[in-house]
Amino acid sequence: MDNYQSPLMALPGITPEEFSYLQQATTGLNEQQMRNFLMFYSGRRKNPSDMLIFCLIGLLVLPGLQRFIIGQIGMGILYLLTWGLCFIGSIVDIVNHKDLAFQHNQKMAFESLQMVRMGGFQQPAPTTPVDNKF
Structure with a gap:
């Protein structure tokens, strides 16, 4: 697959380091697994430009905000x-x-x-209506 056609390029603010890390980490995933990975990962990742904004707010308004955002609660406190x-x-x-x-x-x-590898994101099987006869 060409790097320009990779679904990883759709992630906002992706750096070359992150792209190469993700490309290596996702080798061997089929198309459905890749879709599930991107759905889950894109909701949890932090854009570097957003992190800069959090750091600036952490400097000027609320110290430690950037650490709380990335889950480092102890450092945030x-x-x-x-x-x-x-x-x-x-x-x-x-x-x-x-x-x-x-x-x-x-x-x-x-x-x-x-x-994704444990199967935590599998599409539910289509169901057929069942007649409830009493």
Whole structure:
């Protein structure tokens, strides 16, 4: 399959690193599994540009917001109580926002692949109406 025709390219803000990671991780999936993976993964992934916005809000308004968003509750509480580790941690997160998003997306891709491979996202079989005779 050509990279330009890959369904992974439809993900908003996908970076080359994320694309190559997902391409490698999804090898061996059939078309239905790939569709299910994309449906589950696209709902859980974070766009790097959105992560930058969360980091800026975390610096200016609510310290640790970016950590809460990606599921790092302990770090979010630490940032909240220390004003983003005296603003230094929040500034580092702004600089590394793409890495934060990529690390989160790797975890979400792994979880999504596990769901797809375990069959957690199978289409229900078509049902036929049953006559209820009493």
